[in-house]
Amino acid sequence: KQEVTQIPAALSVPEGENLVLNCSFTDSAIYNLQWFRQDPGKGLTSLLLIQSSQREQTSGRLNASLDKSSGRSTLYIAASQPGDSATYLCAVPISSGSARQLTFGSGTQLTVLP
C-alpha cells in the first residue's frame, strides 16, 4: 500500500527566506506526483503536477522536483511571502494500477512571518 509522508509537519520562516518542503512515498511505481495548497477552511488548489517521466516542474516562485528511485519529492519556494502561508500537501496515485486514485500526505503547515 502506498504511504506518503511529509516532513516537517509545521514550518515557520521569516519573509523573504527560501524554503524546501519534503514529501516521501513508499511505492516508486507512480504515474505522477502532485503538490496542492490548502488555505484554512478552504479546499485544495493544485500547484504543480510532475509526471513520472519528468524530474521537475516550475511555476513562478515554486519549483517541484521528483526522484522516483528514492521515493522523494521536494517543493522549493523562493523568496517566501506572508501570502504563502498555508498547508501544502503532496499526493501520489494509490497504486500503479490506479492512476486517478490519490493518496495524500498529512501536509506541512507553513507560516511566513512578515
Place this chain on the structure above:
Amino acid sequence: NAGVTQTPKFRVLKTGQSMTLLCAQDMNHEYMYWYRQDPGMGLRLIHYSVGEGTTAKGEVPDGYNVSRLKKQNFLLGLESAAPSQTSVYFCASSQRGRGAGQETQYFGPGTRLLVL
C-alpha cells in the same frame, strides 16, 4: 465557471440520521471523487466515479454510498451517521487526459459534518 461546488457547507447530525452531500461541477469532467479529511491527516478517498452511471470504492468506503446519475453531479450518502464520520468532506473532479497521470484534480470548498 463556478468550478466544483458542494452543498451544504456545514451540517450537524445526530447518530443514526441520514443525509446526502451534493457535489456539482460545470467543467464537463469525466471523473469525480469524494474524500474525507480528518485532523492531522491527509485526505482519504471514499468513492470515485469514472463516468456517468459508474461508481467505485476508494480507500475508506464503509458507511457511505454514492451515485452519479448525471455527469455533472456526484452524491455522497450516509445512511446511518456515526460519530466516526465527523469530518470535512471534499469533492473533486478531473478531466480525461491524454494518458494516465496527466490529470489535475480540482477541489470543492468542502462540507463540514459533525455527528453527535
